[in-house]
Amino acid sequence: MVSDRTVTGRKPRRRLTTSQKYQIFVSALTGQATEREEIERLHATIAEQAIALHLHEGRVSWD
Template sequence: MVSRDATSGTATGGPRRGKRKKLAPSQKYEIYTSTLTSSATQRELAEQYGVDRTTIRAICATAKQGALDALAAAVPGRRGKSAEQAELDEARAEIDRLKATICEQAVVLHLERGKDSWD
């Protein structure tokens, strides 16, 4: 039989289910650096900040992916672009390429068929 905690309604020793705790970006960064330096375990950090261990893992995974994206976008000697900015630049280059192709095709079509009357 599982004993219940009268105040929270959960099994004793289990995580409290209730209102989600919102952490500030600075707290998330602090959690990430603490796991990198091994100054605290994920369990200790979860208890300290009042969140679940899966939240700690998600924060670390997000921070790691963000750092990898930033490093991938960085070019030596240039100011780095965000992944979104790099993708936007690629899309604009593709639009310019497609515009040029359409113009070339229109010229070829005009030369082959000539100008038709509007009638």
């Protein structure tokens, strides 16, 4: 009999326990919240810099 690894070229998947699945779920949720907070912070920073640049250089005329 041939093992699964020699047929497919990789080892079979490992099943996760319920507690392991929950830990992954919680870490994904907290990671996403952290990313959202960082995106909001960067968005606010860019907006502040754009306003400061606009006030510093003034409006550019179209002609």
